[in-house]
Amino acid sequence: MKTKAANKKAPAEYGIEESKLMKLFEDELKDIYWAEKALTKALPKMVKNATNEELIAALENHLEETEAQVEKLEQVFESIGKKAQAKKCEAMAGLVKEAEEIMKDTDKGAMRDAGIISAGQKVEHYEIATYGTLRQFAKTLGLEDAAGLLEEILNEEKAADEKLTEVAEATINMQAAEEQEGEDEEEAPKAKKAAKKK
Ligand SMILES: [Fe+2]
Numbered sequence: 001m002k003t004k005a006a007n008k009k010a011p012a013e014y015g016i017e018e019s020k021l022m023k024l025f026e027d028e029l030k031d032i033y034w035a036e037k038a039l040t041k042a043l044p045k046m047v048k049n050a051t052n053e054e055l056i057a058a059l060e061n062h063l064e065e066t067e068a069q070v071e072k073l074e075q076v077f078e079s080i081g082k083k084a085q086a087k088k089c090e091a092m093a094g095l096v097k098e099a100e101e102i103m104k105d106t107d108k109g110a111m112r113d114a115g116i117i118s119a120g121q122k123v124e125h126y127e128i129a130t131y132g133t134l135r136q137f138a139k140t141l142g143l144e145d146a147a148g149l150l151e152e153i154l155n156e157e158k159a160a161d162e163k164l165t166e167v168a169e170a171t172i173n174m175q176a177a178e179e180q181e182g183e184d185e186e187e188a189p190k191a192k193k194a195a196k197k198k
Pocket residue numbers: 036039066069127157
């Protein structure tokens with residue numbers, strides 16, 4: 001097998017031209033710029049709908065970060081000599097819509113909080129995937145400033161995701177489950193202790 005050696009050499013006939021990668025980078029940048037702006041409007045609605053204080057604090061904190069991320073993205077555009085431009089991100093539009101539906105369909109309290117966390121984590125995972133890719137593109141293109149800014153944002157998204165997991169584990173999932181008790185008799189035969197994998 002010569003795949004390893006071949007990969008290392010990156011044969012000239014297989015690869016993306018720099019100009020095409022740059023175009024892809026810019027397109028995805030416009031996409032996430034739209035997404036972050038949309039989130040600066042969606043997050044306050046989630047804050048309003050949340051009950052758990054820790055969750056509210058986490059959302060408010062991430063709203064501030066998100067507003068700063070919009071500015072960081074503007075700096076990324078500037079660093080490549082482009083004007084900041086937003087292009088509708090259908091994926092984020094869908095995730096925001098889903099969050100709104102969850103909030104509409106649940107009673108305020110633990111259930112809605114659990115739904116908000118679930119929707120919020122889907123958003124964070126989308127962002128983590130996007131910024132991971134964008135940072136890699138920037139590195140490949142030799143755009144050091146852009147790569148640095150994108151990595152900063154990436155780390156904030158990861159931290160936001162972890163914070164939501166913490167909040168969920170600490171309180172909300174338990175409360176939501178308790179609220180539902182009796183309604184739902186089915187006790188799924190949970191895999192003994194296999195789930196706890198050190
Ligand atoms: Fe963000």
